[in-house]
Amino acid sequence: MTRAGAPRDHGGGLDAAAARWGGTRSDWLDLSTGINPVPYPLPDLPAGAWTALPDAAATARLEAAARRFWAVPESAGLVLAPGASALIVRLPDIAPPGPVRIPGPTYNEHAAAFRLAGRTLTEAPAPVTVLVHPNNPDGRLRSAADLGPGLTVVDESFCDTDPGRSLIAATARPGTLILKSFGKFWGLAGLRLGAAIAHPETLADLAERLGPWPVSGPALAIGAAALSDIPWAESTRARLAADAARLDRLMAGRGARPLGGTPLFRLYETGDAAAWQDRLARHRIWSRIFPWSRGWLRLGLPAPAGWPRLEDALA
Structure with missing residues (x-):
């Protein structure tokens, strides 16, 4: 999250947590991110996915699966x-000139990318608007009425839990660009796969700026399989x-007030988020707090085996 002048902060950072509270990475239960803790099961991959340059047919299969999904x-x-x-770091290159409106607090990399581009x-209406939908960290949802007068970038990295709320239909006309992230819902953040969807006039030369073979062979194959697996x-x-x-009930029972979020992460008002983070960290459970809020604590979901550990830490 970021506001003007605030540092860029993210989830993760287990190495720093372990250095302060002890243990190794494998000792920790990381609830600081919004990544699905039960990832998509990896399919068998052909040898060529690792040894050959990504081919056009594999790219076409993934694109077709993405369009359907x-x-x-x-x-x-x-x-x-x-x-x-x-994609985020390249958006300033294809966006129209002028100021940029990014309602916050929200995911901080959008503001960082535009600031680096000068x-x-x-806060006023601008030629470029960036919306995170649902918003990170509070889960606020947007509608077509929120789209700006010029280019509107809609980051839907967490929207695959509720596809009916997607604003993807707006990409039929110039002016709206949707970002999709594969790592969150499918739990495969290390695969590094994302997509930009917009009218060709809006996408401009984004593909050229990414260069040839931007997506690896394994990512093409795994992404196509996952996006085709509707069940x-x-x-x-x-x-x-x-x-x-379940997480909301657990936290409310311990005195935290649920503020929202998405099915992949939850946000709570705790009164003293740093104290809550310290309490959990002593049990090797990592959480997310924010430099601009004293009380907000964000938790991702534990994997099935992690629930007893979280419950014990909060007992």
């Missing part, structure tokens, strides 16, 4: 990338929703 309008284009972050951030996606949505409700 995300219901991409026929008139919209799709650009694959090695993670959503690789852009001014503003897995449906059962995963149900499990995540149930686990998010």
Whole structure:
């Protein structure tokens, strides 16, 4: 999250946590991110996925699966990338000139990318608007009425838990660019796979800026399999929703007030988030706090084996 002048902070950072509270990475239960703790099961990969340059047929299979899964309008284009972050840093290159509106607090890499490009951030309507939908960390949802007058970038990295709320239909016309992240919902953040979806006029030369073979052969094959596995996606949505409700009940029973979030992470008002983080860290459980809020604590979902450990730490 970021506001003007605030440092860039993220989840993760287990090495620093272990240096302060002890243990090794393998000792820790990392709840500081919003990554699905039960990842998509990796399919068998052909040897060529590792040894050959990614071919056009593998790219086409992934693009077709992505279009079906995300219901991409026929008139919209799709650009694959090695993670959503690789797209975020290139957005200033294709965005119209002028100030940029990024309602916050929200994911801080968007503001960082535009600042590095020399852009001014503003709270007023601007030629470029960036919305995170659902928002990170509070889960706020947007609608088509929130799209700005110029280019609107909509980061839907956490929207695959609730596809009915996607604003993907707006990409049928110029002016809206949707970002998708594969790592969150499918739990494979290390695979590095993302997509930008927009009318071809809006995408401009984004694909050229990424260069040839931006997505690895294994990522192409795994992504195509995962995006085609609709039963897995449906059962995963149900499990995540149930686990998010379970986490809310657990935290509310310990005195924290649920503020929202998504089925992949939950946000709580604790009064003293640093004290809560310290308490959990002494049990080798890592959480997320924010430099601009004294009370907000964000928790991802534990894997099934991690629930007793979290419950014991909060007892």
